[in-house]
Structure formats: structure tokens, C-alpha cells
Amino acid sequence: MTIRPAAPADLPAILRLTAATPEAPIWSPAAYESYLAQIHPENQLILVEDGGDPIGFIAGHTVAGVCELESIAVAPANRRSGLGTCLLRALTAWAVSRGAAKVELEVRAGNHSAISFYQRNQFHTDGLRPAYYRNPEEDALLMSLPLPPLDSVSSSFPPQID
16 A cells, blocks of 8 residues: 555545545535645645555645644545554644644534544544534534654654555
């Protein structure tokens, strides 16, 4: 398996992955294209592939020392295999390299599987945003993960998958 920054040619595969992940945020193709063009260094979309086939991605954005985890998706056949954790580690390595002190995210309060995943990966709950999501309306749980300073870790991006 390979983990790497996604490229514009990966857009069709990313759109297929999001279509197979109904709990993922719904972005327009143009929003993904903006990340894939890599013209804004504060945005990163990371892809994991197996034999050249994209099987997961994670998107993040850094601002004011914070990395916002925007989206994560893993192909249904590859879920619960550790790929989500590998993608999360890749995003945190990138965030540390950009000087971020923490990763933040919102998750549907009823998405117990995702909440459990983030808790297993050391995220803690910071609060609640009432009625944050639509279709259906639902609260957002705010979660964050503190990151070590760049000079205290050996942060390489993209990291290797074991």
C-alpha cells in the first residue's frame, strides 16, 4: 500500500469513495479540485492506494496553528483494517510539519462508529454544536487531538504504511 498526496487525476476515484461513504461530507467536485490543485499550501488531501487502486483519503486544512480534519473516507471493503488510522497519522504528520498544535473536527453526534474511531485515536470531546448538520438535522460533537511540536518529533510526510 502507498500513501501520498492526492493529485488532480485522482478526482474520479475520490468521488467514488465519497459516494460509497454516505456519512462523509458532501462536497462539490470543484471543492475537491481546489484541494487537488495544491495551490493553497494550507489544504491537503491524502490518498491511500493498494496496487494503484485508491481505497481511502483524508482531507485537512490548517489555519492559525490548527488542523481541521475536513473529511475521511475508506472504501467499504477496506474498513476496519487500520487504514483510517494510517490516514489519520498521515494527516497529523502533515499538520505537525505545518506547525499545527492540534487537530479539530466535527462529527455527527449519532455517528457512534466514527466517534469511537476518534476516541481510539486519542481525540477528546470539546463540546457540542446544536443543529449543526442538515438532512437530517443533528448536533455536531466537537473533538480535538493535541499535537506535539515539530522539534520534538520525527515528522515525515508522507509517512510509510507498515
